Amino acid sequence: MTRTGLLADMTASLRVRNFRLFALGQVASVTGTWMMFTAQDWLVLRMTGASASALGVVTAAQFTPVLLMTLAGGAMADRLDKRRLLMAANSMSALLALALGLTVLSGRAGLWHIIACAAGTGVVNAVEIPARMSFISELVDAPLVPNASALSAAYFNVARVLGPATAGLLIGFVDVGGVMLLNAVSYLFTVAGLRSVRTSELHRTEGRRERGGVVEGLRYVGKRGHLSLSLALTAVVTLAGFNFQVTLPLLASTVFHTDASAFGLLTAAMAAGSLLGAMATTVRRGRPSERAVLATAASFAVLVTLSGLAPTFTTALLGLGLTGCAMVAFAQSSNHRVQLGSDPAHRGRVMALYTLISQGTTPFGALLTGWLADQWGVRGALMASGSVCLSAVLVAWGISLARHGREESAAPTRVALERR
Template sequence: MPTSTLLAAPDAKNTLWTPFTYTLFRAIWLASVVSNIGTWMQTVAGVWLVTTLTTSALLVALMQTATSMPAFLLSMPAGAMADLIDRRKLLLFTQGFMAVVAFLLGVLTLVGEVSALGVLAFTFLLGLGVAVNAPVWQTVTTELVPRPVLPFAITLNGVSNNIARAIGPAVGGVIIAYYSSGWVFLLNGVSFLGTFAVVYSWKRSEEATTGPAENFTGALRAGMRYVRYSPAIYAVLFRTFAFAFGASAMWGLLSVVIARKLHLSSGAYGSMLSWLGAGAITGALLMGRAGKWLNFNQRVLLGSLVYVGTNLCLALVTNVYWLYPVMFVSGIAWLMVMTSFSTTIQLHVPKWVQARVVSIYMLVFQAGISLGSITWGELADHASLEVALLVTAGWMLASMLLALPFPMRSAEGLDLAPAGHWPDPEVQGSIDPDDGPVVVMIEYTVAVPDLAAFRQAAARLTRLRLRDGSLRAGVYSDVADVTRITEFFYVATWGEHQRQHYRFTREDQVIEAQVRQFHTGQIPPRVTHFLSFPKTPNIEVALPFETMEGQQ
């Protein structure tokens, strides 16, 4: 897509409907709605089919495991792949793979050649496709709309999930009742083909070079390192886990409240979910106004407070009609909180590491939901349902205190485009990207009254060096002349240092300028690069046995 198509008019007033003015986003969003509906249909049909093929409750319960386990196994590797491989090609592969799996399951079901274990296996394969697809699908949105429109686009992605949740199970149930689960699987396969066709029509522009190619394990380490040294990112991750851990009680225990406490049928449970979905869709419509009144941090706090009330109501209210509006408000809060987390993550991350950070975010969210469901379910079994929900309400209330040590920072105005201002160093001879390690030293002259302020500014720059690939970094002063300061950072290989050049953003450049303003020398700070001597590849090479004998 040409860059010009992503430039919004300066005086344009963005709303929830603005992303739909971008043709490709509109096409992919509609395709995602259809695909999500197919996925929810598949979920209902798969569980029902296993229920009819076996009397084992364990096999039925394992359907959820077969769906969620691939996300734990592949979330982070998938994020690394999405940053290393062309995202369009990866989407085409995952959509095609899932279509083939769905078609095979549908055909085998229709001819009566599928067993309960077979359904579990095919469900696991589909889960693998979803796990690889999810991080890249999340990050593609940033390429379809300009940055000011991104919060609305992410909100609409949440709306598509809730529309599918409201429609998919109902449509799937009707097809199962009148025809067969096999037809549901085939329709799900068709939905994947529809998404495949839309993505295939996407003429993605070539990406700018980001230095020597990363290997897979190096890419994984780079993603985890980026999160470790990015306070704005790990603040969101802490808040995400705390919220997901507490909110999981509603998702995990709602059916138990309906069946055991209120003694109602599955129809009432379905109605509750419908009210949740309706609330989420309404929340999307309110997000425009919420953006004017509340920042992301305040939205998460408000949503957490709503879930305090949700759990209290599920524990104490005995009239189902009072719970319907509670679920409606809970749906609004759910969408408001989840879009706040997702948008904050994506707005704080440059493109080169975006999918990896999103995959870590998704892993943390899934871990919170899974661990929370187990915790609150165990508590409900060993104490009581009411006690579990009341404790959950207390957890949600306490989790709001995390806003003090881990505030969600505004990303408004951040410029995460590559700075591209580091000149390539002058070298003698050729250097292989695997040569190393490399030490970079930058010499400053700083006046004594400015040393304290310089130290604070340099600490922020040191964190950036570590975040972008340095194994060690620091600032030292000459014991003979305290005004002579040397900043150093240590990188594993020459290729990794070259990648640092491309990872440094314009936002980082501002922090570097704050450090350099304290330099009082007549010439700019002197930068020198040192390569391990003698120059050798930075890999362990076993010495021949004869050589080792000679060294003894």
């Protein structure tokens, strides 16, 4: 395949006008969101004297609603117009960012203001995330859904590069309150993109999910080991390993003793690696193997541990870049294995469960990582995270081998019965 042909395959969904408008709006708002995260975390550390536990509480407040309300948000996405729901959710996020930004600039902001805004953002995300994930299938034809999903991860990681780096520079000029106001403005681009979508070109179905579908979806997953294993591994890895909102600011402030700009560089280095991992998955057209999921999880576990041992700021940048690449490679492999391994009648419920597992564990992971960092330091917390993830991979590998062994031993019996 030529270089031009490869690029065309990687960007196939962008030739669809509706998806292109949606993606451009998302790049703007997600960039603003990561600017907000950087400013918010830096403000918490500044207000609390670099307290890891306080940072963990703020992160937990932001993600707890995802744990509690995502299934309800998925039901709303099934019953309501997803485009209008996304417009409302992004408008509410803009209002929350505006309120916190003005409070910070007025000099009256306290830690409880940050926690309240984080919790409000979490409630909005519990509605927005399942709506956004399922809206992709309305923007493009079914064959382009995997490519659109991978491109969504790619632009998310582009924003993760631009957002923290930009925030690190802007904090020195407009302080954290000004960065928060810019985030509020960024949501307007998403709303504008959604308003410009041609509804006549959306791929909508008239069907509605039956009541009680969540319970049926859980039964469906429980009877399929290839799905439940990937979901269980995702739960452990995200719980123990995907807590960089807590660890990165602590690395910058307590290990390398740097300023907000250097914190932005650490986050941007990891996001740059994540972008490479996301772009690599855009060419995928089939379902990844279980071995690929295990291999990417093991790579992530090893690299997290090595990042915790990084002796200098430069080596930390390199280690976090590689860690970001492995993180997205695992997340996309697991996502695609679960999504493409589910039949269409159950796929929405299975992906709602995947979202709940992959993002709903964040509050517990943030609190645990914050506590570990207070006890052992951020280096110890990172090494503990890597060890837990690697142990989970080894257990999952053993379960996979045992299941395949049972399937192979049962195969001759099935053949004999069919011949009778």
